Structures are given as C-alpha cells and as structure tokens.
Amino acid sequence: MTVLLDDPMVTTPWVIDQMRRETADTFTFILKPVKGHGRGSFQFEPGQFNMLYVFGTGEVPISISGTQEQNGKLEHTTRVAGTVTGAMGKLRSGDVIGIRGPFGSHWPIENAIGKDVIVVAGGIGLAPLRPVYNALVGRRDEFNKIVLLYGSRTPEDILFRSELEKLSANLDIEVFVTVDRSTMGWRGNVGVVTSLLRNVPFDPRNAVAMVCGPEIMMRFSVHELQRRGLKEEEIYISMERNMKCAIGHCGHCQYGPEFICKDGPVFPYNRISNLLGTREL
Amino acid sequence: MTSQIKSPPLKNCPKTVIDRAGLDCLFDSLRVRGFTVVGPTVRDGAIIYDNLGSTNDLPMGWTDEQEAGSYRLKKRSDKALFGYTVGPHSWKKYLFPPRQRLWMAKRQGRSFSIENNDPPENSKFAFIGVRSCELHAIGIQDRVFIGDKFIDPVYKSRREQAFIVAVNCGQAGGACFCASMNTGPKAESGFDLALTEILNRKSPYFVVEVGSAAGAEVMGDIPQRQLAEKDEQAAEAVVAGATSQMGRAMEVEGIRELLPDNPDHPRWEEVAKRCLSCANCTMACPTCFCSTVEDTTDLTGDHAERWKRWDSCFTMDFSYIHGGFVRQETKSRYRHWITHKLSTWHNQFGSSGCVGCGRCITWCPVGIDITEEVGAIRASLS
Incomplete structure (x- = not known):
C-alpha cells in the first residue's frame, strides 16, 4: 500500500496543547501541529469542520471552534456523545490526535x-x-x-x-x-x-x-x-x-x-x- | 469514461474481424503487457467476474435466465462465449474494491505515525466482456470518485490503468432495461476495444471496433481480417436482436420530480412490507458507491488500521448520528435508495444513477422490481 500525500483520507497528527473542560459534558481541544507534519498554516472559514481521529478508535466530524492565528493553534469544542467523542474526552494535553480538513461550506460573513x-x-x-x-x-x-x-x-x-x-x-x-x-x-x-x-x-x-x-x-x-x-x-x-x-x-x-x-x-x-x-x- | 482519462476515441477507425484464435492472442497480448485479465466465468451456478487463465475460462455455451428474484444458468445450443447477460458481479469490485486498507498507524508514546510500508499492489486490469450498461456505470462512478474536488487515489490508479474490452449484447435478459435508460445495448464509447460476437455453425467470430490508441496498439499484435459487408450486417443484427428482447422498461419522463415530490406516498409503506432491507440490491448495483470505515487495533493496541468497505443505505447504522438513526424504517431506506438512484443523482452528478442492468431486480431475494415501483407511483397519480 502506498499512502499518497495528497490522499484526502489520510489523517495528520496534531498534538493537544491544552484540554479545557467547558461544562460537565463539553470540552475544547487546543491543538498545535506536530513537527514535520502538516502543510504550513491551517486556513479555514468559520462554519467548516475537521475529521478528528482518535488512535485505533475512530473518526468524527467536529466543527472548528476557533484558531489562534498568532501561533497556528486550532480549536475544537465538542460534547461527549458517542464512542469516539467519549474517547476524546479522556485525552489529556500532550496526547496526539489526527486531523483531516477543513471541509464543507461556511457562514456568510x-x-x-x-x-x-x-x-x-x-x-x-x-x-x-x-x-x-x-x-x-x-x-x-x-x-x-x-x-x-x-x-x-x-x-x-x-x-x-x-x-x-x-x-x-x-x-x-x-x-x-x-x-x-x-x-x-x-x-x-x-x-x-x-x-x-x-x-x-x-x-x-x-x-x-x-x-x-x-x-x-x-x-x-x-x-x-x-x-x-x-x-x-x-x-x-x-x-x-x-x-x-x-x-x-x-x-x-x-x-x-x-x-x-x-x-x-x-x-x-x-x-x-x-x-x-x-x-x- | 475511458476517453476522459486516456487518449480521445479514434475517429473512422476501421473495424476488423478476429476469430477464437485471435481472441486467444488478445488475452496473451494483454498479459504480456502486464495486465491481469479478468472477465466472466462460471462459478457456483452463476456467471461471475474473476481472473481468466485463457479463453477456455469464458462461459462457453452457457446462458442465463433472469427474472425478479431469480437467476438460473442454462446450456445453450451453440458455443457462444458471451451468450449471457450481466451476472451478480460488476466491475466496481476491481475499481472500487469491497474492502481496502486506507492506512496503518503505529503508536509512538502518546503520538502516532502513519505507516507506509506495503509494496504497491498490481492493479493493472484488463476487463473482458464489459457490457454497454457497465461502461455507463463505470462512467458514473468516475464522476463520483475522480470527477470532483476530491480524488480517490486507488480508484484513479486502477481506472487509469484499466484496459476495457467491451462486448455488445446479443441478447437481453428478463430484468434488462438499458434501452429505456439510453445506456445500451450497443457500446458507443468508453472502451479500448469493443467486440460483437457473431455466432455461426462452427465457431463464433468477432467484429472488433477500436476505441482508443491503446486498443489500436494491442490490435497490432493480433491476426485479423478485413471486415466484409456481411460481417457488418451480422453485427448490426446482433445488437438489434438484443434491443428487441428487453425484458423491462423504465419510464423516465418526469422521474426527477416524481420521486422526491411524493415522500409520503402509500407505495413506500407497501414496498417496505416486502423489502428485507438486506442490502443485496446495493451490493449488486454497478453504480452504488457508498462505503464506511472501520478502525482496528492489534492486541497490544500499538498498531491501528483504517479500512474502507462497501456499505449500504439499507442498513440501520448507515444513518446513525448521536441520539439515534435518521432512517429507522425500511420505507425510508427504500425511498432514499430509489430516489437517489433515479432522481437526486442528477442533481449530484449530472446523470441518472441507474443504467438499466437489472441486477437489483434479479438479485432481490423477494423480487422487488425498481421499474414496477416507479410505475406504481406514476400510475397512482395519473
């Protein structure tokens, strides 16, 4: 099997810089690129989403809740709802997840x-x-x-x-x-x-x-x-x-x-x- | 179709004639050029597609009888190699494999890396005996997988390398309705070579039409004779015979509005009483393209894989979102499938998703007939 770099189904590792509890069942990942991965700065439009992959567990679509443009960090906020988001809720800063995206249409700002x-x-x-x-x-x-x-x-x-x-x-x-x-x-x-x-x-x-x-x-x-x-x-x-x-x-x-x-x-x-x-x- | 990917179709290319020995040569020539030759062969009481060692593996002297929910092989009185209509397989199993590994990953502490250590697979296929409806089906899947912003690299690689030998239909089956879908029975484009099998008393011979530069190159290896007028007439008669035998017809007039405009029609309840939601129609359909992904790990938990496999809109899981399933009832799933196939496919990909091959009719265990379901809704409104 040859993994093609431009294969849209291949995920890219991002490290959880910070895991912020928002409410009893919601949390925000602040993610930063893993060195040697990714393709420059992450550009997205408000409303678009990424596919988030938890190692060995699965992948789910989660909207992008923000970026920190000055340091290239990416934010995702989600609610624990199923197997994958449940596994995500147990991750801590320093753990690595996979990101594919951004995908989809955006809000008409x-x-x-x-x-x-x-x-x-x-x-x-x-x-x-x-x-x-x-x-x-x-x-x-x-x-x-x-x-x-x-x-x-x-x-x-x-x-x-x-x-x-x-x-x-x-x-x-x-x-x-x-x-x-x-x-x-x-x-x-x-x-x-x-x-x-x-x-x-x-x-x-x-x-x-x-x-x-x-x-x-x-x-x-x-x-x-x-x-x-x-x-x-x-x-x-x-x-x-x-x-x-x-x-x-x-x-x-x-x-x-x-x-x-x-x-x-x-x-x-x-x-x-x-x-x-x-x-x- | 092939022409979009490879060189443009050849204009005014002379047709020629080859015999059974010429067909043997064609197989050899394709093999020498590195193709895995795949095509129809008899197995488990059906004509399926698999690797072909030689022309001896073709279903010589066999035909099939098809009706809603019924498929039977039968002996022919002649030695036709392509004297059958389409079986349960379609070429999508080669271009869009039923299961494929997307990637592997290895845990490294709290991180992981995507692995890339498999040798490239040999996926250079020569398809023997592709019917006109199937050429259209391949064209339809091209628009799904390589016709938009995102490209499926496995499909693209397999598709670009594929050599397509079409065969014009000499007969139509009981479930066939390509004539009404305007997708057959004659192969018009999208092939490298197209054969018309002419049956005579001794041994069948083939009128060959060249459809691409790659096809012309391969024909250079093959002993052939010039086309005589009687050959041409015989070839035309073969296709005309198939057109006249169509087992079914789909009335397509206004079909794009008919189905989505009637989401609450009582016919959906009625068909759901018969439909087993078994997904057979979607597996047999040459254009159905849905897939899911599966994640696995080994016992250590350090090695993970992501697999893609065929999926079906007839399963409950297909529409799962947190909190439940969108299409809980069979009637919703059948309505989705047929509405997508015949109507919303046009919005998405610019054509119908149905090529009139009849597989969904033949291979439905309870014999639900897509043409009959459309007809019932239409009739109730007129």
Missing part, C-alpha cells in the same frame, strides 16, 4: 457586511458559531447591529460563559441567553431560544441570520425569523448527518440531493427548506 447580523445558537451549536462572533467583533465597523442569542439546557450548561459575559459587556453587541430549565441562582431568561427572537431588534429588510443547534430548534428559529420578515435566503443553518469520509464519496451524509459534507454543512435556508419537513429523509 462577507454577505453580512453592512447588515444587521443575528446569530442564534442552541447547546453545542454555539461552537461552530464562535468563529463567527469573534470575526464580527474583530471587524465590528463592517456590520450594523450584532445580536447573539443563545439557548442552553441549564445555567451550568452555558458554553464559553466567560467569553459571552465579556461579549455582553461590549455596548455595541447585544447578547441574550436563555435556559430551558432554571437552577439555583439563575435570574436570567427561561424558555426556548425562539422566545428571545420575538423581541430582538433588527431590520428584516437588511439582515442576515446564522442559526445552529438541534434541528427542531433551527426549524422554530427559522419560522420566527420569517415571521419577523426576514427573507429565506438571508437565513443560514448548519446541518448534521453521519459522515465517514467528508469528501462526498461515502454517501452517508446525503440529505435529499445535498451532501452535508461538501454542499453543507452551512446552507441558505431556501436551498433546503423543502427537505426539512420530511421525516427520515
């Missing part, structure tokens, strides 16, 4: 220039949107209103909490957080994220929304955004399906005519709106 931007996240769905709000804040002058809405199960499950607190301290970005279930000490919003959408200030004639979370949450968010007058083609959502290859060859991630891995994961809502209502597609 350039399309949002000069518009109001509404970012709506549910649960771990905040992770693929983190590079978005970081980019928006970094280039604040280029956008009109910026609104971030985030729904989590409980106050303890709030992801990137200190980061959100810092964001909300900015007077030119609005951050709203809600929880499904309140616990001791929580004096914030309780209820689904769509309830926040009802009163959020934005100009539906000149706005873009980016939505990521469980499918049901995205569907209700889209309905509410539409009810507020936002056009279908200005609403973007990020879809998830089983993926084995991430390069459009294995067939697993098909969603109607779309391959989530290469046509998505980020879609303008009008492109897939006719698919979302069909069960078990």
